[in-house]
Amino acid sequence: MALQRTQLISVVSLILSLAQWVVATGDSGEVLLLPNEGSRPAMILPLHHSVPDDSSVSDFSPRRQLQRSQSQRHPDARMRLYDDLLRNGYYTTRLWIGTPPQRFALIVDTGSTVTYVPCSTCQHCGKHQDPKFQPEDSETYQPVKCTWQCNCDTDRKQCTYERRYAEMSTSSGVLGEDVISFGNQSELSPQRATFGCENDETGDLYTQHADGIMGLGRGDLSIMDQLVEKKVISDAFSLCYGGMGVGGGAMVLGGISPPADMVFTHSDPGRSPYYNINLKEVHVAGKRLNLNPKVFDGKHGTVLDSGTTYAYLPESAFLAFKDAIMKDTHSLKRISGPDPRYNDICFSGAGSDVSQLSKSFPVVDMVFENGHKLSLSPENYLFRHLKVRGAYCLGVFSNGNDPTTLLGGIVVRNTLVMYDREHTKIGFWKTNCSELWERLHVSDAPPPLSPKSEGTNLTKAFEPSVAPSPSPSQYNLPLGELQIAQIIVVISFNISYMEMKPYITQLTGLIANELDVNTSQVHLLNVSSLGNGSLSKWLITPRPYADFFSNATAMSMIARLSEHRMQLPDSLGSYKFLGWNAKPPLKRTWWQQYYLTVALAVLLTLLLGISALGVFLIWRNRQQAEQSYEPVNVAVQEQELQPL
The missing domain is CATH 2.40.70.10 (Acid Proteases)
Structure with missing residues (x-):
């Protein structure tokens, strides 16, 4: 059962490996309570879209592997999480189903045991992030035939599932079995698993952007139970949700060694199907x-x-x-x-x-x-x-x-949560989920490279250092005197430059809008490859005829980007603010500072001189003209002026 709420407010993720996922059915269908009227409902599935990502982007070295305890011999599936609670109301992960694989973005839900995706035969399914699953295009798909243990579609002779949620959203369809893949950063090889193939969905399930639900709860058809039953992973999984305004995160299917200061509490599987x-x-x-x-x-x-x-x-x-x-x-x-x-x-x-x-x-x-x-x-x-x-x-x-x-x-x-089902306990460890792999003890991996270390792609491509917030002291100037002539920011995107290229103008406008400047002030300097994504360097300049930004304006710009509040359309995926570099105006000589004033003074002097000369010449010509003609004798009618 999914315990999600409508996210009526809308407000860019980044860490780790790629995500993929799948599961099956088997939830009790029981629904938890709704709160009182006037407060936010507890159980409505989200209305807002997820941010699509190129799931092949790797954000950590493939050499790094989480340290496993001596007793654990199983591989694990390391996957990336996407989206954000405030913007979307949920987190998603990526999973591939079938041969050849078909990709899906599924909501991560520990309150549900059924996993399902829209099927090509669906008569009433909304427009979601990815195309519907095509069973006929998969060489390895098999329907789950009817037995006494399942509800049966007598026409198709295939097991069915149906789920209803508190706000009256529904999902129903048939059960199928196919190869599920977990991404190229996963040690876990593709596995056959049972999942739901939707033929009908209503309510918020119909309108949400994510393709479906990935159930991580307890139950025979849960993806966790299926993988544990096959003995391919240990009976544990972990989730790490990104912080406010950042989103994203990491997920691990299988056990990892807990940090020494992880806090545990008992979890009783006999009390309810929920954690x-x-x-x-x-x-x-x-x-x-x-x-x-x-x-x-x-x-x-x-x-x-x-x-x-x-x-x-x-x-x-x-x-x-x-x-x-x-x-x-x-x-x-x-x-x-x-x-x-x-x-x-x-x-x-x-x-x-x-x-x-x-x-x-x-x-x-x-x-x-x-x-x-x-x-x-x-x-x-x-x-x-x-x-x-x-x-x-x-x-x-x-x-x-x-x-x-x-x-x-x-x-x-920003908390690593370990669901240790084998030992009926749940652990919590406060951390920065954007740096999870670096903060966990990692074996066979070099220490994280500094942004200024030789050999890093970031340093070779770009000069700005990564800084959480700008500090006037780095310029050796008092706060009140700090003026910034230009700002250079480094942003990574999870789409390649070729994918980004048609949207450069749109992206420039989005950055300008976020920073409250004109598009003419935002310039793309260069782009380099970062896995299957891209690393871009942008120059922000003052308004025309202005020499600098004020300190407050520049600091505000950096803060907005570092909080990842920029909203990107689906075509641009998601982004990560990596660093900044603000340059004060160059120190200038007296002549460099006042050359324009001097030039204007000289020009004005010349203009005044020319004007005075012109006035003099006009006066002289007029004097000459007055001496060249006889004055009119008013007594003589119609007498013309004649030259002497």
Whole structure:
């Protein structure tokens, strides 16, 4: 069952390997609660599109391999995640089905066990990111024939599946079996697996941009259960969601050695089909909420679900949490939310730099049954207000009368989550998911190269150093005197230059619009290859007849790009801001500084001289003319002036 919500707000990913994926059916079809009216619904599948990516782009060295424990002998499937919670409401991964392989973008959902893609025979399927699956074009496709264990399409004599979701979206079709591929960065070879081939979809499933759902839940037809049953991977998988405004991330099917400081909690598979954890307390700014620990243990308990966008607490827990947050943010201004249909709790005045949010918002701790705790930064419970710059809204809502605590993807931004099904526990490790492979212990791999190291493609192609935020001190100038003559930015795209070339004008306009400058101020300097993607260098210049940007303007531009807020059309895929270089005006001599003034003065002097000379000549000619003619004798009628 998918626990996703409609994402009514719309707001570019980058790490790791390629993604591919597939699964089958077998979910209970049970639906978790809907929250009270006026809060965001907990279970509606997303409405907004995913950002397509060239999944063959490699963002890490193929020599690098995650360290596996001595007891683990199985390979793993390392895959890349795409999209973003705020923009799309979900994360997707890539998987290939059939021979020859057909590609699909599937929503990663730990709350569902069924995996399905639109089939060529679908009578009512929406327009999605990729073409429908063509069973007739696959040499290895086989229908799953009817048995006593499945619902049967008597006409086709083929097993069927049907799924209904809380907001009344539905998916139904037949079951098929084919070769599933996981990408060229995966150690796991292609495997045969069962999946759903859609013949009908309704509601948000029909309108979403992603092709289908990839179920990671527990169940006989789950992709995890199928691969574990084949003994090709160990019984564990991991997800790492990118941070606020960045998105993307990584996924690993199979076990990896956990970091030493990973925090674990028990997960009871017998309690429900969902991944639950033993949450006992919540602390805000170091103070425990005055709640009975049993409040987090109702119905399904505390459920961790990657397909849910936000977090939902039982009513009493939500009210206590909301009050604690509001008391600790008294210096911020309370404002209305971005969508009038929801009574969102929003604050302005925190600034646009996500890394500085902890100065305005408190740390939240989740304490588990063993006393271990997971600290949540503000990006783990806030989402960005899309209509007010520097404003944020609470991404935690009431679950109404339902006692279940539901923790969605927002809670695990920039957190590696290990679902160790074999040992019935779930681990959490706070990290930067954009640098996951570098931050994990990696065997047989060289240390990460510095941007200035010799031999790196970035340094050879471009000069700017990678910097998280510009600093006036690097120019050895006081802040108030800093002037910037030009800005050079380095951006990678997951499409090649040949694919990008027809859209250069459009891309230039998008960058200009994001930076609030004219298109004439944005110049593409050069492009180089980066795997199957491209690395581009752009020059941003001041407005015509201006010599420099102000410090505030330049810093604002860098901040906007570094927060990855630029919206790209599907044809351009996704991007990553890699670095910047701002150059102050060159120091000039007295003559270089004032040559224009001197030139104008000289020119003005010449013009005045010429003008004076002209006046003199006119006066002299007039004097000569007056001496050359007799004055008119008024007594003589019609007497003409005659020369002497």
